Amino acid sequence: MFQVRYTRNLFLRGLCIIYLFAFLSFYIQIPGLYGDNGILPAKTQVDLKLKVPLSQKLMQKPTLVWFAPYLGLNVEYMLDVLALSGIILSFLGFVSQKFCIAPVFAGLWATYYSLYQVGQIFMWFQWDSLLLETGFLCIIIAPLWNTQHSKAGTPSDSVTFWTIRWLYFRLMFSSGVLKLSSGCPTWWNLEALNVHFESQCIPTPLAWYAHNLPVWFLRLSTVHAIVSELVIPFLFFFPNRKVRITAFYIQLFLMINIIATGNYNFFNLLTICLSLSLLDDQFFYKKKSKTGNSGILNYLTTIVCIAVYAAVLYGTYVYYNLKLDLDNWTIHSAIAFTQKQFDEVLAKAVPISVYIGMISLGFTVADAVTNSILNVKGLKKKVTTTLVTVFYTLIVGSIFALSVVPYSSLHSSHNQTVPIQLKKLHAKVDPFQIVNTYGLFRRMTGVGGRPEITIEGSNSVDGPWKEYGFLYKPGNVNNSMPFVAPHQPRLDWQMWFAALGTYHQNPWLMSFAYRLLNGQKEVLALINIVENPFRDNPPKYVKASLYHYHYTQWSQKNSQAWWTREKVGEYFPVFSRDHPPLLEYLAKMKIVQDKPAPKVSNEPVKFVLDHLRAMVSKIEASILLWGVFTAGCAIILTASTPAPKKK
Incomplete structure (x- = not known):
C-alpha cells in the first residue's frame, strides 16, 4: 500500500x-x-x-x-x-x-x-x-x-483522498467531452486555439505571441488539449503508478500553458492542486530498494508505462491523421472520425468510466481495510481503525453515487438509467454545490472577432463622447493585457459575457450605468481611474457600443498597437441619471430604494473594518x-x- x-x-x-x-x-x-x-x-x-x-x-x-x-x-x-x-x-x-x-x-x-x-x-x-x-x-x-495519530496517517486516508481523483477525472473528462459533443466547428476543424488566445476573457501579454504562432502548430496544440482532456483522464485510475505520475506531468504541462496565456484567476491553480491526487508519498520521499526483485519490477513498470503512452501516441496519430511534412517541417492534423462515431463511443465511455471508478474505489477500500486488519497493532485499535475505514467508505460511496447523476448527463442516453431515488437525493443536495457538472469552452466564441463593450460618457447628447477605461479587459488598442491571476476581476469577466449577448440579457448593466451616472466611488474603484474621463464630475449621459477586436499580426508589431478594432453598432442606448424607464427598472430590482439601509450599531467593529x-x-x-x-x-x-x- x-x-x-x-x-x-x-x-x-x-x-x-x-x-x-x-x-x-x-x-x-x-x-x-x-x-x-x-x-x-x-x-x-x-x-x-x-x-x-x-x-x-x-x-x-x-x-x-x-x-x-x-x-x-x-x-x-x-x-x-x-x-x-x-x-x-x-x-x-x-x-x-x-x-x-x-x-x-x-x-x-x-x-x-x-x-x-x-x-x-x-x-x-x-x-x-x-x-x-x-x-x-x-x-x-x-x-x-x-x-x-493523525500525523502518522490512517488507512482511511487513501479512501477519502480518492474522492479528489474522481473529481479531477470528472472535471477534465467532462471538459474534453463537451468540446466535441457541442459540435462546435472550431473544435472539430482543430481551429479552436487559432481563435482562443484572442477571444478568451482576459488574455495575458503572452497570449498575443501564442496567437501569432504558426497555424499548423496551433492545430497540433488543439489536438494535445483534446487528448489531454479526453484520453489521459482514464489513466488516472491505471494500476501502474508511473502511468499516473506521467499523467500528472502531462496535465501539469497543460495547466502551466493555460496560466501563461490566460488570466483564469485561481481555477488552474486549483486544478493543479487536484492533480496531486495522482501522486503518493513515495513520489516525494523515494525509498531505495535493497532487493534485486524490486529492481526488476521497476523495469517492468517502466516498460508498461512506455507501452501505455506509446499506445496513446499511436491512437493520436491514427485518429487525428497526423502527417509529417518534411519539406516545410510541419505536422498536418485533422480529426479522422465523425461526430456520429464520437457519439457512439461516448455512449459507451460514460458507463465504462463509472465502472472504472467503482473498481478503483473498490480496490482502494479493500487495500485500506486489509491494512487496518493486518498492519495495525492491538486488537482494540485494529477494530477501531477498521470501523473508521468502513465509516468513511460509506460516506465516500454516497458521494460517488451522487456524482453519477450530473456526470451521466454527458450523454443523453444515460439520463434514464440513473435511479429516480438517486436523482431525488441529488436534487436535495444540489443547491449546496457538493457535486456539480463541469465543462469549459463548449463553444469557441469570437470567431469573427472578439466582441467587446465600450462604455462612453458625455455631458451632451450630441457629444463629445469619452470612453471609460477598464483595469483588465481590452479597451485602448495600445494597451497590452496584464498578468492579474489569481485575482478575478469579476466586473471585467461579466463584461466579457455581456458582450456575447444583449443588455436585456444582462440587467446588471443598467445598475452599472446608473452608478457611473452618479459617480459612485465604490464602483469607479473597479475600473481604471487613470483612464476615467469624468474623475471630477460624473457625466450626464452614458451609452455603450459593441466593437470587434483583433490582435495585430506579427508583421505589425513595429507599431504600438496590440489590437485593431471596428465598431459593430450600439449596445445599449443613451441613459441619463433621471431616465424614467431606468429608474423604474432599478426600483423593481430593489437597487434603488426609498427606505434607509439598516444602521450599524457596532461602532468599534465598523471603525476597524473601515480603516x-x-x-x-x-x-x-x-x-x-x-x-x-x-x-x-x-x-x-x-x-x-x-x-x-x-x-
Missing part, C-alpha cells in the same frame, strides 16, 4: 492557498459589487428586517449573512467580516499544518458558500462551484483534529494577493529554520 499522508497534507495546504486567493479577491471587490452603493447590492438578497425566525431565514437562503444584526452590522459590513474570517482561516492553514483540520475546512466551506449565496451573477462561475465541491470534500479528507478597507484599497489587487502569499511563505521558512545553537 502506498502512503498518501504527506501528499494529502500538501493538497490540504494547497487548497488553503486557493481559498486565501479566493477570499482576498472577493474582499477587494465587495464595495463596488455588493455594497449598498454597488452594482448588485447584497442587501437585496437578504432582508434583515424580515420578521421571521432565524431558522426559517436560513432555510430560505442558507447564508451566515443573516447573523449580521446579532453583531450590530448591516449586510455590507457582514460580507467584510465573512471574507476576512475566510482570509484568516485559510492563511492559518497555509502557514501551519496544525490548522489543516476538518473544523477549519468546514468553516471555510460555510463562509465561502455564504458569500456564494448572495454573490448573484458575479459568483456564478464553474471555479466557484469547483472550489465549493473541493472544499466540502476536504472536510472528510482532513483529520478531525491535529493529533500525533482596514482604506489601507487595502491603496494596493493593486494582484499585488495584494501575491504580497500576502509571499508573507505566508516567509512565515513558513522562518518557522522551519532551526534556531542557532548556543555556544
